[in-house]
Amino acid sequence: MNFIYLFFLIFSLIGLGVLDHRRKLVLYSVDKNSLVSGMLLTITIFLIIDVIGVFLNIFSSNLQYIAGIYVLPGVPLEEVFFLTLFAYVTTVLWRLFK
């Protein structure tokens, strides 16, 4: 049991949040509602893919680096934060390129 991975994920999310706040890109933009609902839908779909992956015995998480809290069968809490980070950083980038 270890919070290191979770810590870095949250740390990165906060960093992105600061950038987002300064440049008004995603959560601080006018169309934040549609962006957030799109991110939530994507995260949900990929959590399902993760569950299938765990179910098919394709991947698993190393207990040495995760908190050991599972939100879905075989899917640790960190995966939710990972997908959130992935969705957030991609949306921020997409907005930055405009």
Place this chain on the structure above:
Amino acid sequence: MTSYLLLTLIPLLAIIMFDLKMGGQFLLRKKFYLLLVVVTGMMLIFDTLLTSLPIVMYNPTQILGIRVGSIPIEDFLYGYAFVIFLLNAAVFKKILGRHYKSILKSSRPFSWVNTAFPAAVGILITRGYFRYEDIALIGFFLLPYNLILYGVNDIYDYATDKFNPRKNSIEGGLLSPDLHPLMWWSVGLAILCSILIIVGQSAYFILLFIATLLIAIFYSALPLRTKQIPILDSVTSSLHFVLPAVVGIAWVGGIVMPLIGLISFFFWGIASHMVGALPDIDADTKAGERTVATFFGKNVTAILAVVSYIICIGLLFFISLPLWIILPLCVYPINAAWSLRDHVSLLRKRFRFFMMYNLLYGFLITIYLIDHYLF
């Protein structure tokens, strides 16, 4: 070996197809490729950490084994599918939110159990108990299979269905032409789902499974369209329910099929298709469609149905089933025989009764199976 590849490639291909056909066509923009390059760069850093420490571990038997540094190549497909999906999520949500009910209605939710149940029974009578992975096959025959069968059917049937009062009820909805592309897309996705089913299965299973899908598709799709060929329409319609059981048996490695039971079920399916075709005689004739009922006429078709039901029941006496399972089946031929006295306009009631009685009889079989296998 290819599990992870399929798990990532299927969503990737699906979302690329969606993006180009119905989504935001992000793949045609320069900006997208700039994003892709940056995301790839970030993945190289982040994923190297994840896979080299490792935080995420991969089962070597399930991946291709081709790695970029420590990153399995499939991870990139996962990432790209994620990015393209994210960009299209808003479009996806809008289309899905507006039309999911029509698509779902086309798959005949009332009949889902009619295909999932035979698959579950096939598994149970062969292995004697269920395993977790059976959910995949039973789940496939619950929704995706029905979406393929009835989705294709509703697209090709649009012309005749306009005259058919039965549609737009529990037996299905009228699918307007502007929804046809979305339906093709959903059917495609359902077929892609089936790839997850056949991974790692025997050639025997895969052959049976593909045959089952082809019979479902070409029941209504051209050039075969077996639903318009009298007698063959009843046969293929029956196979739609018998084959899920056969596939269920093969799923657990059964090679020797319980033939008497399957043939009995097959005759039940033929007769039931005839009962279903009877109320549509007028609509089908008007639309120029040929079915077993328009070919033989109302009374002969009803008699054929009764005979098929009797063959179905008779065969069951050759396998050891309790009488309380066999005798309630007699309601089916009685219901079909009643059609002889009914005016054509009343035949819909016979079919409705048939649908409802199915639920009751299905309940009886369930009780028997639970008692016989699970305790």
